Amino acid sequence: MAYTIDKSFALASKEGASQKASNKYLILHSTANLGASAKNNASYEKRTWTTAYVHFIAGDGIVYQVGTPGYVAWGAGPKVNGLSPVQIEMEESADVAKQRRIYNTYIELARDYAKKYGIPLTLDTTGNGVKTHNWVSQNLGGTDHSDPYGALKRIGIDKTQLAKDIANGAGSSVATKPATTTSSKPAVSKPAATPSTGIKWIAQTGVFTITDSDGIKLRSGSASVKSPLLAILKKGNTVKYNAYGYAGGYVWIRQPRSNGYGYLPTGNASGNKRTSYWGAFK
Numbered sequence: 001m002a003y004t005i006d007k008s009f010a011l012a013s014k015e016g017a018s019q020k021a022s023n024k025y026l027i028l029h030s031t032a033n034l035g036a037s038a039k040n041n042a043s044y045e046k047r048t049w050t051t052a053y054v055h056f057i058a059g060d061g062i063v064y065q066v067g068t069p070g071y072v073a074w075g076a077g078p079k080v081n082g083l084s085p086v087q088i089e090m091e092e093s094a095d096v097a098k099q100r101r102i103y104n105t106y107i108e109l110a111r112d113y114a115k116k117y118g119i120p121l122t123l124d125t126t127g128n129g130v131k132t133h134n135w136v137s138q139n140l141g142g143t144d145h146s147d148p149y150g151a152l153k154r155i156g157i158d159k160t161q162l163a164k165d166i167a168n169g170a171g172s173s174v175a176t177k178p179a180t181t182t183s184s185k186p187a188v189s190k191p192a193a194t195p196s197t198g199i200k201w202i203a204q205t206g207v208f209t210i211t212d213s214d215g216i217k218l219r220s221g222s223a224s225v226k227s228p229l230l231a232i233l234k235k236g237n238t239v240k241y242n243a244y245g246y247a248g249g250y251v252w253i254r255q256p257r258s259n260g261y262g263y264l265p266t267g268n269a270s271g272n273k274r275t276s277y278w279g280a281f282k
């Protein structure tokens with residue numbers, strides 16, 4: 001699943017609000033315009049932005065940008081517009097299969113932009129997070145719309161399902177996706193009762209200080225990037241170790257912990273030869 005963003009109807013710099021929004025909410029709308037394409041809605045908002053507009057209108061695999069993300073848009077009333085760097089409308093179609101595809105685009109876009117602005121993937125709860133226009137009407141006021149629930153009902157999506165999809169992605173089941181991490185590098189893991197097998201540990205004690213600005217993932221169970229994630233260690237963090245070894249294209253160190261070991265890759269290796277350093281040894 002992917003979408004493209006079409007900026008044909010994006011507001012020019014002299015159009016729309018010029019203030020930046022604070023990154024508190026991402027607002028979910030639907031167009032309340034059954035049968036009108038995302039493109040037509042975007043074209044309309046481009047012409048009538050002085051009345052109302054949002055940042056994105058999600059269609060079937062395509063998204064039209066109107067307002068500039070990060071800046072205020074006029075879509076959900078005076079109580080929240082200044083707190084919402086992204087507001088998204090969902091195209092409404094009477095074709096159920098198409099509406100489901102549009103919904104998938106809508107969810108994917110919402111998740112991408114919530115992450116971009118550091119907005120939690122929670123739905124209609126208190127505090128920062130993703131909010132429906134309906135939630136704004138009921139909890140903050142200044143507006144009386146109830147979208148997007150009416151449109152979602154046509155494809156059997158209720159509030160519970162919407163919350164799950166915002167949290168995990170459309171069509172996904174809870175907790176089956178890998179955790180989002182800040183780095184593609186392996187990290188230290190949770191200690192296991194038994195040390196990992198399949199790697200030849202060479203005894204050596206010392207302290208490793210991470211110098212890579214992306215940080216490194218500490219793993220539990222075994223020296224593998226597929227092992228459970230224990231923590232993401234940041235630049236400057238230190239790890240005491242009692243052995244090192246080569247596995248999976250990395251040089252690993254083994255950190256004694258109260259109930260086993262943590263495993264941290266410290267750089268790339270080609271076979272049993274180190275080829276890079278992500279930190280310094282002492």
Ligand SMILES: [Zn+2]
Nearest residue numbers: 029133145147
């Ligand atoms: Zn709305």
